[in-house]
Amino acid sequence: MSVKHALSRGLELGRSLLQLGLFKPAGRVAAKLRGERLRVTRSTRTVQPQTFLPARFRFFRRSLSGLAAQLQSAAFRRGVGGGAPRNRAVFLAFGVGLGLIEQQLEEDRTSAALCQEIQAVFRKKKFQTPLKSFTLGYKLEDYVIGKQIGKGCNAAVYEAAAPFAAPAESGKCSLLELSQKETDDDNKKAGPLRFSATPSFPLAMKMMWNIGAGSSSDAILRSMSMELVPACSQALTEEQGEFALDGHFGMVPKRLTAHPNVITVYRAFTAEVPLLPGAQEESPDVLPARLNPLGLGSNRTLFLVMKNYSCSLRQYLGVCVPNRMQASVMLLQLLEGVDHLCKQGIAHRDLKSDNVLLEFDSTGCPRLVITDFGCCLAEDLGLKLPFNSCWVNRGGNACLMAPEVATAVPGPGVMIDYSKADAWAVGTIAYELFGQPNPFYSSEGLESRTYQEQQLPPLPASVPDDVQLVVMLLLRRNTRKRPSARVAANMLHISLWGKRVLASLDRVRTDGLKDWLLCQSAVVLLKGRGSGGSSVEAEIQRCFLANLDLEDLRAAVSFLMYGQEQWKSLLAHYTV
Template sequence: MSVKHAISRGLELGRSVFQLGLLKPAARIAAKFRVGQTARTVQPQIFLPSRYRYYRMSLSGLAAQLQSRGFRRFLGAGFPRNRAVYLAFGLGLGLIEQQLEDDRRSTATCQEIQAFFRKKKFQSTLKPFASGYKLEDYVIGKQIGKGCNAVVYEATTPFAVPRGSGKVSLVELKSSGDDKKEVVGALRSKSIANYPLAVKMMWNIGAGSSSEAILNSMSQELVPAGPVAMKEEKAMIALNGHFGRTPKRVSAHPNVIRVHRAFTAKVPLLPGAQDEYPDVLPARLNPAGMGNNRTLFLVMKNYPFTLRQYLEVSLPSHKQGSLMILQLLEGVDHLCKQGIAHRDLKSDNVLLEFDSGGCPRLVITDFGSCLAEWDYALQLPFNSRCVNRGGNACLMAPEVASAIPGPGVVIDYGKADAWAVGTISYEIFGQPNPFYSPGSEGLDSRKYQEKQLPPLPAGMPTNSQLVVRLLLRRNPNKRPSARVAANILHLSLWGGRALANQDRASKQQMADWLLCQSAVVLLNGSGSGRTSVEAELQRCFLSNVDLEDLTTAMGFLLFG
């Protein structure tokens, strides 16, 4: 547009001047170009950036006005310098107005793509079931995980048959073999279709034994619960819970755990209970136990192992590593957009399975430390040290770990989980987490300097290294959001030659590339019975596409 449009516009104005006659008074000529007559109504346009809205006219009207004043001063009196300024500024605003029109069209394209892909809801691989609101509905198998506040058992029930069987059992993770590739291959081939569910039993020491007290005390665990996870009468109990209202519920997402059922029941004597966690059992099961008789049970899909356990026996390829980081960023972005901060993101709280092509699929789990209160969104008033900052102290973002309580102090968690993803990236690419390392080699998030970060593996993709460095910036104002960091990886993975010279390309070319990507995703997805990780990620990207975020991501790619 640019020069060609400017020249054509100048020719039109010159033709008008010629037709009016060069001998007419300058004032009469200028009157033909005045803005504000009935033929041209000046109105602010809604697509203008906020910094331009103090003009009570459109940019096109302002450009025409300045150009007419330039012609008036050119044909009449006035200093040459003033004439040049008016003409140049008017021409410049004409170019800006056309650029904004291009941006508006590109933004509209992005919004249409986003709206289309958001209609396609994420579907769980589990068969929907209508029962399962009591512990007696489940057959409990082996213990598959234990944390500081809960234990997890594999489970099954006749009404929840899995649609696929490409999972492996967590209890088979330990192997005496030395070849990691052989271990992982054996794990992938062993199905756990017999136990498609996992039952998480919370340890109840001080919450009482009534359903009301239990749900009030453990309401954060209900954040990833589905709309039918609890019976209606139990859901009403949570209305008066810890959050003052029902805790925020995160909608379904392929990289966030889904709680299918949540109910309270008497604590049973499960396999290994007397040896693994005797102190939290109730007195009727262990006279020395400190637990209450009832507790909260959560029913979820059974995943083969945690990210930490997987990385102990396998090193993903460079591409798979980038896809794993991208999945974590997509999950964090999904939480942030709904005003939820996980606050305890670590490799132990990420579950993993494989898609049909053998690519790891990651989901974020364990929301016991999350911030999901309606009144706080991603910001927490920090007026006392009694306020809970979150879970894992080692992986707290600098702005969280170094916050000093006081009147009016607020901790912003908007980019805290994204920072934690940066630390986990070291583990994904086979390096020790620098904030876990003991002794003098370990880093403290409260006082580390970015130059102290250990180098990433030489074979790691350049753009993945860039994302990790950006995520671990101390200053959150210089750190990209999870959405922008995810866009950087999306563009580097699938942008290819189309965006290689984006510093010279227009936003319309970006929109054209997005349309091509949309067509590719739709065509690839139409013939596949099971969605692969890459296809899921591309759908996530297109359902969240935003022109401003893409431009910011491109800026990081070009200038670091």
């Protein structure tokens, strides 16, 4: 470090001398900093290093505060003893600088402790299931099955009901009721709104199509075990739970804990395939031979029992256009759900609007849940997948496959990192939330393998700049420049509810953030005791406070404060 730079740093950081008493005698200042009596001559007492440490490591045994005091004292002694002005300035500058570094570290420790305390408060309250707990329902005969409400490439979903599974009182409204409340023609599209969960069928039953897995329960559970990742602890019977379930790579898949933005499977069991309504017309090839002589399916398959939601996100966006606030909250919920998956080492790998279900709270705000975990990566490998062969399954939905996954080339030692792949998919879904076609779906759309960021279509001008910035960052090709789902969610939280504290900060500091976090904690706790306000907003605010991390929060603030200048040219391109 040059002398000029050291002096400038000393002048910048020397403001602390005013707090210590600049006009006191220099000897008293040095003595105060050292915490011992004044010594004008060189001290004869030395600190002996421990026997198991080499002498060259004795510097690391001293704290920053002690080192700062020694440097400041050395500057004073050199000044009294007639040392060179250059040496005095260097010693004083470094001494004051290290003293302030120690002060900043102490503030960081205080802020981190505050985040941990807030985490502890909001993690104590577990997510409450929307259905009342029940102990039965491990047989197909326990349910009344209604009409088909959905169909995918490997399963069909039917509405279901059971006398022991009454819905909990949540005060939510259906999509049909929501359409009657809408009065602003600008916020809706023409067309019938016919998607709603029937109150008499609070459950949804997913029947997997079993082709090639055999008819034994053990073989079925082993083959379809990834569908059980979001299953609760009571989903399987004790006998079924004893099966050594194998995932894609022969290991037991992980189980997700409950989260408001992730689907929960309440029951999972195997049974003989029945002839359900519409099966002969919709999917005759997957039926067993006893129901269709030309069918290829097995006699038994896996059934999953979940909550019956109003509709999928794709169905909702086909008939409604959410307003700016609702779209931002929906985007935030997807990021919260993806962050929950990443924290538990699970990658969904098939995130799209068809695999997101929603319902509505009492205020009409959509609540989103991520579903369909058949393609997920949920094993001890974590979020990285060995890609040593082209036969390794990289996930579903090639259109919304992140660039680092789509461009991966198999080879010895190659690993695909999925830690930010689902967050990239959320960035593409954001276009749909704000009324635009997904740029990676249209016939002349972009390809994740080859697109350039400048080719991304603009978002509407009504979308806030902070939200546009989040979407742009999520769609960065370089994973090092792409924020994680947690950091992106923090950016939206601060943008929606902490705009004032962000405007009051001139740089990344923790004092203003600490005050805002305490206020947010009090507000969320008070909301939990009352009945007013949006329960969806209260849920995502609790998720934010339960996952506080000082470094992630600072990263989000840095993106928001300095991102506008850094991405100024890109923002000009994306704005209509």
